[in-house]
Amino acid sequence: MNRDYSYQAIMAQRPEIMRASVGIDYGKYVTGPLSFDYEGLLSDTGYDLATIRDIQGRTAVGQTPLVELENLTRLVRAVSGPGKGARILVKDEAANPSGSFKDRRASLSAHEAKKKGYPGLAAATSGNYGAAVASQAAKAGLRCIIVQEAFDSSGLTQPEIAEKTRACEAYGAEVVRLSVGPELFYY
């Protein structure tokens, strides 16, 4: 029997894969035209905020510093009209292990994968999520494959993406770099 590996055939499986793997009926949590019972969703999946904080804490994710940007606040007030210039604070998500807030999400996926006994993690991303997944996979002792959209037809790369390639490889992940197109999700 010849399996159809064309782009169309593989992508057509996506809704079925989502249903089978995630198994969540999101409609259940829609409580109004603009409201969603997020806490209900979290608690039904077993990942309420206390559990999340605990899991993230095990790999030094989260609890990031809240930093007041005093110079920026003063600058804004120096050039703004009267009554303008709220205090500006920032949550320093770069303080997470792989350098971005994506660690928060990746740490839960890695936890779930390890719990279920999967041998590894994979992600299709040219951005920070790749480094986050590679970092969490390394911490959990899981294998990792990151697929990136990384170069154009003359082989040119964007430094931000090349830097993510380097980070993922440094964390011990296999990094598959593809030429431009949406097919990273297909691969």
Add this chain to the structure above:
Amino acid sequence: MPERAEKDTWVEIHNLVLEKGQRAPQVPEDTQQVPLEMKVKGFLLQAADVGQEAEIITPAGRRLKGILTQVNPAYTHMFGRPIPELASVGREVRAILQERGRGK
């Protein structure tokens, strides 16, 4: 003389994933006309020459074949030169803060 790399060397290989004409339906015409290419790094399973077919084992443990392109590839990305139009921003900001921002 092609460069030869021994077994277990960290290398990069290149191959094609989709031929031209097999691309995702939504890509623009110029993208439809080029194949989807892939590059990946791993450790050589047997000695090979640059420009010839090689087989690697990746950090995730997959065995992949492709044309050997680079031996112990360097990271060559950089962030270019400073932007001249932004060069004075630091000085201007410090001046504003010193002269107008004090005491707030």
